[in-house]
Amino acid sequence: MNVKSPTGAELREVHAFLAKYPDVQGIDVVLTDCHGIGRGKTIRRHELDALYLSGRPIPASMFGQDVAGDDVGDTGQVLHDGGGDKRCWPIPGTLGVLPHAKRGQVLVSMFEADGSPFTADPRQALVRHVEAAQALGFSPMGAFELEFYLVDRERDARGAYQPARYALTGRRSLNRNTMSVDELDEMAPFFEMIYEGAEHLGIPLESVISEYAVGQYELTIRYRDLMRAADDLVIAKRLVRSAARRFGMEACFMAKPFGQEAGSGMHLHLSLENPAGENLYADTAEGALSTLMLQSIGGVRRTIGDTMLVLAPFLNSWRRFASVLYSPASDTWGFENRTVAIRVPNTSGKARHFEHRVAGVDANPYLVAAVTLAGALRGIEERCDPGPAAEGNSYNDAQISDLPRSWLEAIDRLEDSSFMREVLGLPLHQAFVAVKRAEYQRLALHVTEVEWDLYGFSV
Structure with a gap:
């Protein structure tokens, strides 16, 4: 050869x-x-x-x-x-x-x-859209956030999964401990292994926090070019999963592993640079958001309904939207607002970017990046107006947005979408729809224990 x-x-x-x-x-x-x-x-x-x-x-x-x-x-x-x-x-x-x-x-x-x-390789879909952006003079930049649970291999007396014991002390806490630094200390041996592995794997891991649920954590990764950002996320997930096994626990990347607790997201931060490395989303001299950024947000808002199967690809993904704990299933946008789908963080004007908050951690990062970038480019091409920014708690507004309301509806929506055929390419589009329909049928035929408990001898 x-x-x-x-x-x-x-x-x-x-x-x-x-x-x-x-x-x-x-x-x-x-x-x-x-x-x-x-x-x-x-x-x-x-x-x-x-x-x-x-x-x-x-x-x-x-x-x-x-x-x-x-x-x-x-x-x-x-x-x-x-x-x-x-x-x-x-x-x-x-x-x-x-x-x-x-x-x-x-x-x-x-x-x-x-x-x-x-063309059925998801990474190639992202490559195509990065190249399309580069042909327009844009260099896509980004970073993903990685949320996950650490769970014990042994189930509790009821047969349910439970939070992992701390790597340092062997103690198990059932407290939420949101942003507790003491909790991080008790998990220190595990995270030290993570950071050592990241150094040898070339991924720029940054902060770690104890998240908004028992046994849930978040790792952030340094901002860089979008292709490498997606590669970083793939590598980081494998690193976390492999390290967890060495401590007798398992890393869980389901979007909603525990119904009463917070879901796990995979937020994508995105901006565009010019060939000189200058941020094209930077605020104007007057301090307003740039037209390019507003058009990009408008494009993502316009296309987000067609992309929901990529952002929420499994049955479990949709459980994340049943609770409004920082899981916005909507097309809303706003400033420094964690109830919206597209958040503009309160960064300096030169570092301005937007954060797409809808994807679960179970999604494919190459596809999440591809649909987000493609939506942004569509918005620039069509000069999309993003509409007014949401203020306050926007969860009520989500009820009127034009988004699929179920996994099956998302499958139908993506299959019929000309935008998604263009984004994925025909071979990947056909394969992705077929796989998701097969998974839907597989689960539709499975009668759960919950159904037996509720209906078995009552109806």
């Missing part, structure tokens, strides 16, 4: 890695599927050169599977061409080490044999 790496990955990155980590023998090759789940294989140290020189074959059916890994025939990705492999190439800057696991890790993306993008 004479195809040069279409990602721009270079062999010198391999040589620097092997020299720095002479004892690392295994490297996880991670391809992110449409659910945001890492699929792939573990290769040996001597195989790393070949990965960078000629890529690695992986079945394209990875993008035609449901969340459990079962094939979904209607995706168009399962055996449609005999079930052959496509070529996966490493993403520059993602080769690093999970020090606690003593293994390397590198993200890959899928391509055709001739080096052209494989």
Whole structure:
């Protein structure tokens, strides 16, 4: 094979890695599927050169599977061409080490044999829209926030999952402890492992807080170019999950694991820069929001209803909207307001950006970034007016917004959306809809214990 790496990955990155980590023998090759789940294989140290020189074959059916890994025939990705492999190439800057696991890790993306993008790969959807923005003179910048729960492997006497014991003391607290620094101290060994891993994996983790629920935490990641921001989130989730196992607990990235507690979001902060690195969302000289930023917000508001299946991709995702604990399922926007969907933080005028707050932590970050950027570009192209900013508690306004109200309605909305066909491309659009319909049917046929409790011998 004479195809040069279409990602721009270079062999010198391999040589620097092997020299720095002479004892690392295994490297996880991670391809992110449409659910945001890492699929792939573990290769040996001597195989790393070949990965960078000629890529690695992986079945394209990875993008035609449901969340459990079962094939979904209607995706168009399962055996449609005999079930052959496509070529996966490493993403520059993602080769690093999970020090606690003593293994390397590198993200890959899928391509055709001739080096052209494989269009059912969600990362390629984001690449297309970043390139479209760059063609207009914009450099998309961003960062994700990562919320998650730490839970014990052992269930309580009722069979329910419970908050994990603290890594330092072994104590279990059932208090909310929102923003408690003492709680962080009791989890210090775990977070020290996280920060050490982040350094070896090249992801710029910043602050950590104890969030608004028992056993819930949030990590923030430094702002940088949007492609790397999405890669950062993928790597960070895998790091957190892997480290949690070393302490006898599990990291949970469901959007709403506990019905009476806060959901877990994956807020995206976004802005556009010019080629000189200047923020195009910066306030005007008079201190007002820039026209470009207002148009971007208008575009996201106009398209958000069509994107809800990306932002809330699973049945559990929609439970997050059943409670208004900082989970805005709406198209509202406002200044320094956590009840709106699109928040303008109170940053300095030069650092101005907006925060998209609707996506759950269970969403695919590549797709979340793609639909948000595409909506912003649509708003600039069509000069969308965002309308007046919401003030005070906007949750009541959410009842009149034009958004899907259920998972099934979101599936129908995305399937019928010309905007989403354009954003995802036809192969990914077909696959994503088919997978979600298959998951819906699977769960629609499952009778839960709650239904038995409520209806079994009463109706």
